[in-house]
Amino acid sequence: MAFLEMRGVDKRYGGVVALDDASLSAERGEVHGLLGANGSGKSTLNKILTGVVAPDRASIEVDGADTRIDRPQDAHHRGISAVFQELSLVPDLSVTANIVLAFESTRLGFVQRRRDRERAAALLERFAPAFHGNTLPLQAPVGSLSPGEQQIVEIAKAIAREPDILVLDEATASLYSAQVEVVSAVVRELRAAGALVLFTSHRLGEIYDLCDRATVLRNGAVAGAVELAETTEAELVELMVGSVTAPAQEVVEGRGAASLEAARDVPRLEVEGLTTDRLQDISCRVAAGEVLGLGGLAGQGQSALLNALFGAVRIRGGSVTIDGQPALPRRPKQAVDHGIALVPGNRGREGLFPVRPILENLTVPSMRGRARFGVLSDAAERAAAVRAGEQLQIKYGSLDDGVMTLSGGNQQKVVVGKWLLTDPRVVLLDDPTKGIDVRAKAELYEVITALTEQGVAVLLNSSDDDELLALSHRVLVFFEGRVVSELSGNELTRDRLVADSLQVAAT
């Protein structure tokens, strides 16, 4: 019986299976890697262990005792603490106050500030080499620190709880190499002291450097548990991808590669050396009627590129042209004027007006073109909405129904439809099928085909690798804000995509 045993873990989000009978078994005094491609369920498994996500079914045993983990507090009580990429720090509080939050040294209810400062200082002492030998300013508010420094504070905060099990989920992603080495040294100390560290990173080098064993997840189930010393990178990728690759869904028939080849000489969208806080030197060309896929592990810059092209983040350098005209947007309004439309991944918050009827949701972005002296004609609005509805085959009862009465897939069509009415030249799709069911997905694929037939250039970010490969003519693979490879033709395979995502030489 291992120290930590998770068995039969199931989790669904709506119709989407995130985990299906997953399991994990790890010992004290071990750094255990958790690996998997996009959508394999590794983050969900980590979040279930730490009480952030409630599983549909799970049996968790820690040190031989059945353990229920319903809330973060339960995990804290069981000696489980975690560092995720999204931080859990309070920006206004000082470094010390954040590290000891909810574990303050107190006497009669009063915080013993000096003791807390000493505790924090002792902890951060171990991280001093990460900052040229300086310790972090203990009194400074955490919000004044750089992202890397905040990440170190978050790690120190997790260690301050003296956990038996420490979950590090992409905890090193925003760190510099010198800082990663320091964190690695601390992790090794914890291992020597008998703790169990669960480690997830998109950098395979760190996995090999730190971990003894690893569990590989694929499609929400365990693909294998391996000794890393006896496993090559290529074998790991094979486990993540699976030997029988699901036959690529040929949704887009006859990609018309030949005509695209010709059209590419005059690209619809051309991006040169685009650089932002999160992107380095991105260049690409997209022809009219082409679907350019943005791949790689989640959060490596795919969404950042779409947001930059939509004018939602500050652009530091580079150029964007549409049909040969300069079109570098400073604000979303300018992007819309240039004929760019964005379908965001979080449609509930960014793509829809949830309490308004379907009609308004469809017509708002294009209203200005139809208004006369600022007055809208009800008939013209309805005609426009009906046109979009027919084009995308949106299934609705009445245009006056609230938009939230629609199914998820039809809601997503409304988001696409409202931009169709503006006659866009470039459509940016940011993980459009996240959390919608299979049939709605198929319908959305038809919408993408319809867009390309109209000569729209489509940029598609998807966390579903199969979908990305099936829909895209070419795929750019992102790693830490850069494009590391471009796949086209017979390179569009899952093996290549996953291998390039992890920067492993192709098998």
Added chain:
Amino acid sequence: MKTPTLPPTTTLLRDARTWLLQGRLPITTAIALLLATLFANLVVADNFLTAFNIRSIFANVIPLAAVAVGQTVIVLGRGIDLSIGVIATLSSVVTVSVVEPWGLPAALLAGLATGAACGLVNGLLVAIVRLQPIVATFATSFVWAGLALYVLPPGTAAAPRMPDVIVLGYRDTLLGIPNAAWLLLLIGLSWLVLKRTRLLRHVYAVGGDEQAAFATGVRVARVQVLTYVIGGAYAAIGSFAMLANSGSADALAGGGLTLASIAALVIGGTRLSGGAGGAGGTIIGVLVLQLLTSLLVALRPPTDVRQLIDGLLVILALALAGLWSGRRRGR
């Protein structure tokens, strides 16, 4: 695996950012405002420096100071209490009604319990029933007002009064300093003590980032309920000062304290969305408001424009704070 190398840290930039984030600028502005209003009073009002005037300024400022410190604790935890002035009213009528039969100490305890109980109800409605703080406390303010009218109907023939020792002592001096000024000092000290508790640390955490506080293991709902209880208790202390100042209670007074308490904490640099600021600034804000009022009195405007000007002052204070936080968000 290629990862970027570590750039050198720039301490000067960090110091500047630290200064801004710690909210030193708002408190500096508040102190400047205090000095400006003080100076204006010295110029305009020839009787400003008389012992009588200084005593009455302190006597008038205590009720608002106590209520505003209570409101500050609530706002720091991302709440707001629109009933806090009426809680003070209810507490004052309860205290004065029982002072005759029960004696002074028991009456003060009854008033304190009343304030804390009202705060508990507000806190439960906000943190457990999860009503919007503005709506919930606006509604309860009518309940407290109704209760106050029930306990002490206006126009009662023999309205109960506070013992003379309280009323006279409130206007007296100790070591040449008005007793009311000593009280203000005590209220400030109580904040310094409170601020060092684990509870207040958690209040700042909840106000700063509720999700992060929850994920770290802070008991968010419990912390929020307690801020309202503390706020109610401070309102009760304010009500004792009201009683000492006027000798009796009025079931219709006290409502204006709510808006003034919010104005004071905003002038004092507490962020309305919680997590930053403190009662030290609030006390400065209270003094600024009081000095503005005495300036108005000195200028002798027709009485019918007094309320108008009071209202405009509050809007001005809120607008300044709004501009300030807007700029922060735009960074």
